[in-house]
Amino acid sequence: MSPQRTYSQTQPSLWKARLTLATRSLRQSWTLFLATRIGVIGLAIIAFYALLAAAHPILMMFVWEERVYDPVVGYAFEETRQPAPPSLKHPLGTDPLGRDVLSQLMFSARSEFMLGLLAALVTVSIGTIVGAVSAYFGGVVDAVLMRLADIMIMLPVISVLVVLSALIGVEHFELAIIIGIVSGFGATGVVLKSQALSVVVKPYVEAAKTAGGGHVHVIFVHVVPNLLPLSFLYMMFTVTGAIFSEAVLSFLGLLDVRMSWGLMIHVTESAGYLLQVTEYWWLIFPASLSITLLCSSFYLVGRSLDEVVNPRLRQL
Amino acid sequence: MAHYLVKRSAQILLTLFVFLSLVFFIVNAQPGDVSSFYALNPDIPPETRERMQDLFGVNDPLWKQYLVHVRNTFTGNFGVSFSHYPRTVADIIRERLPRTLALFLTASVISFYLGFALGKIIAWRRGGWTEYTSTIGGVTLYTVFTPWFGLMMIWLFAFRAGWFPIGKFLDPVLWRDAPTDANAIFNRMILSAIVVSIAVFALFAVTAKRRMAHSRLIRIGGLALSALAVAAAWFATGTGYLAWDILKHMILPVATLTLISFAGTMLLTRNSMLETMREDYVMAARAKGLPEKDVRDRHVARNALLPIVTSFVFSLAFAVDGGVIIEQIFSWPGMGQTLVSAALTEDLPLAVGAFVFVGVFVLIAHLAADILYVYLDPRIRY
Numbered sequence: 259m260s261p262q263r264t265y266s267q268t269q270p271s272l273w274k275a276r277l278t279l280a281t282r283s284l285r286q287s288w289t290l291f292l293a294t295r296i297g298v299i300g301l302a303i304i305a306f307y308a309l310l311a312a313a314h315p316i317l318m319m320f321v322w323e324e325r326v327y328d329p330v331v332g333y334a335f336e337e338t339r340q341p342a343p344p345s346l347k348h349p350l351g352t353d354p355l356g357r358d359v360l361s362q363l364m365f366s367a368r369s370e371f372m373l374g375l376l377a378a379l380v381t382v383s384i385g386t387i388v389g390a391v392s393a394y395f396g397g398v399v400d401a402v403l404m405r406l407a408d409i410m411i412m413l414p415v416i417s418v419l420v421v422l423s424a425l426i427g428v429e430h431f432e433l434a435i436i437i438g439i440v441s442g443f444g445a446t447g448v449v450l451k452s453q454a455l456s457v458v459v460k461p462y463v464e465a466a467k468t469a470g471g472g473h474v475h476v477i478f479v480h481v482v483p484n485l486l487p488l489s490f491l492y493m494m495f496t497v498t499g500a501i502f503s504e505a506v507l508s509f510l511g512l513l514d515v516r517m518s519w520g521l522m523i524h525v526t527e528s529a530g531y532l533l534q535v536t537e538y539w540w541l542i543f544p545a546s547l548s549i550t551l552l553c554s555s556f557y558l559v560g561r562s563l564d565e566v567v568n569p570r571l572r573q574l
Numbered sequence: 575m576a577h578y579l580v581k582r583s584a585q586i587l588l589t590l591f592v593f594l595s596l597v598f599f600i601v602n603a604q605p606g607d608v609s610s611f612y613a614l615n616p617d618i619p620p621e622t623r624e625r626m627q628d629l630f631g632v633n634d635p636l637w638k639q640y641l642v643h644v645r646n647t648f649t650g651n652f653g654v655s656f657s658h659y660p661r662t663v664a665d666i667i668r669e670r671l672p673r674t675l676a677l678f679l680t681a682s683v684i685s686f687y688l689g690f691a692l693g694k695i696i697a698w699r700r701g702g703w704t705e706y707t708s709t710i711g712g713v714t715l716y717t718v719f720t721p722w723f724g725l726m727m728i729w730l731f732a733f734r735a736g737w738f739p740i741g742k743f744l745d746p747v748l749w750r751d752a753p754t755d756a757n758a759i760f761n762r763m764i765l766s767a768i769v770v771s772i773a774v775f776a777l778f779a780v781t782a783k784r785r786m787a788h789s790r791l792i793r794i795g796g797l798a799l800s801a802l803a804v805a806a807a808w809f810a811t812g813t814g815y816l817a818w819d820i821l822k823h824m825i826l827p828v829a830t831l832t833l834i835s836f837a838g839t840m841l842l843t844r845n846s847m848l849e850t851m852r853e854d855y856v857m858a859a860r861a862k863g864l865p866e867k868d869v870r871d872r873h874v875a876r877n878a879l880l881p882i883v884t885s886f887v888f889s890l891a892f893a894v895d896g897g898v899i900i901e902q903i904f905s906w907p908g909m910g911q912t913l914v915s916a917a918l919t920e921d922l923p924l925a926v927g928a929f930v931f932v933g934v935f936v937l938i939a940h941l942a943a944d945i946l947y948v949y950l951d952p953r954i955r956y
């Protein structure tokens with residue numbers, strides 16, 4: 259029997275073993291995650307907003323008339339004065355420009371999710387690769403990447419975004435990419451590098467190198483998978499940061515977005531309803547509470563994942 | 575140690591150059607130049623535009639412009655603001671920076687104390703309802719949409735209750751026939767705050783070194799006494815009512831900032847405490863039969879303090895940055911508001927000046943944090 263055949267015969271069972279191990283550790287982590295409770299609350303809030311976001315296109319297609327309920331150009335013709343208080347037709351009332359608030363809220367939920375996910379994906383892909391590469395190679399590569407990280411960490415992000423949005427038109431996509439680059443090359447990259455440092459000295463990495471594995475093979479097959487739990491954790495924190503910055507910038511009127519939760523408050527502010535909190539509550543509370551809730555839910559999930567991933571934080 | 579600091583300073587200097595180049599690149603990547611703002615203005619003839627281009631040096635080769643940019647940054651010459659013409663950018667920053675610093679230093683110190691004290695307690699009562707409620711409350715305050723939270727504070731305490739003024743730096747009616755201008759008064763206020771804090775700090779150091787009895791009483795008494803003395807001095811000069819007016823405008827933003835940022839310190843303290851509680855010396859302290867409070871305050875909290883102090887210094891660095899939001903909501907005329915209004919009115923010199931200044935400030939704060947960390951943690955020796 260040639261060694262080549264043995265290899266191909268053991269291959270499926272190896273994958274099966276890996277799968278079993280993965281599901282087992284996943285189940286263990288899930289139990290730990292459930293035990294933290296705060297993570298479950300966060301997950302419930304995320305699920306709620308995901309439902310809202312998913313329901314919007316369906317409602318627009320089958321229930322809501324487009325010229326009335328469109329979040330940007332719709333107008334509530336049947337109301338005599340705008341902003342109209344909540345009614346059966348408009349459960350959260352209309353804004354000063356006669357647009358349905360609930361429709362705006364649901365429409366924005368989808369773009370917040372897309373923004374958060376894109377920013378998190380960019381951050382984590384950059385951060386994981388930066389961390390793995392700089393821990394694996396060390397030396398000059400490490401020095402260059404870490405000095406770059408220093409610069410990124412020291413960047414005053416909100417000020418950078420304010421200046422950038424004044425100079426170039428920043429939309430959701432650009433915002434997600436900028437946040438992803440700053441955080442991926444910066445703080446997330448550094449944290450993942452410190453984790454990768456403990457991975458690259460493990461015997462299996464040495465074994466893989468001795469067996470003739472190339473740099474790319476070792477980094478992507480042996481180092482990166484061991485960084486994924488921590489990367490996943492930092493994805494959650496990035497989502498919080500991304501949603502928050504978007505809300506702040508569009509609240510200040512600096513983003514070129516069509517509709518978002520921050521913009522809803524910006525419209526309220528520029529129409530002068532900002533301090534009439536009890537009289538026009540539907541102009542202020544739905545959007546602000548949504549931003550707060552969605553930000554905290556991702557943060558809560560991140561924190562409980564922290565307790566799952568980091569054994570030092572577990573209950574004694 | 576000296577070697578490390580020299581290396582670190584060199585790195586910071588390099589970072590500064592990269593930062594300045596970044597600013598230069600962003601500004602120069604724009605189509606057109608400064609004079610194109612006036613391209614459609616019928617009052618400005620083409621000759622004036624050409625002269626403007628000459629004055630701003632936009633027709634010079636790029637490397638020359640870059641050198642001028644770097645030289646101007648180091649000499650603090652950021653040009654003249656468009657929207658505050660004819661005031662220079664440096665003059666505006668000199669006026670606005672102390673206001674931002676005063677606001678954020680006060681809030682950071684208070685929230686640091688509050689967060690540390692509360693974090694200590696919730697780490698000790700692990701698993702109880704105290705932990706859940708304070709964690710949820712803390713996270714909510716930490717991730718709350720800051721503009722909305724500031725708005726609610728204004729609405730509740732200024733608009734409804736009427737206890738505090740709604741935003742702004744001072745009450746113009748009160749200042750109409752004031753003997754001096756606001757900046758002089760404000761600088762004197764900062765001076766008095768520095769005097770009081772030095773006095774209190776000295777008292778702290780003395781009582782801690784001598785291990786005096788009733789040390790807490792002496793500290794609180796000293797704080798009250800020096801504060802009273804400064805207040806008396808203010809009212810003796812007859813400008814006390816003006817200082818009080820500025821102070822009244824400061825209370826609400828400081829309270830809001832404190833509430834937002836203490837949660838971060840609290841959660842960090844909790845995590846740091848949880849990690850320290852596993853150390854052997856904590857078990858040793860317990861085995862010796864020390865009271866729980868002593869174990870918590872002297873053995874765990876002391877050692878858990880390190881990451882929190884670093885985060886405190888870093889948060890000072892980012893205070894100027896994060897000030898954008900709070901200053902905008904409370905119309906507090908600091909660096910953040912200057913930056914946003916410059917960005918919204920396309921006042922390029924002011925925006926670049928404020929931005930560069932924020933960046934330089936952050937870099938200096940990072941250097942300070944590094945030095946402090948070496949000084950605080952005897953285990954770290956470079």
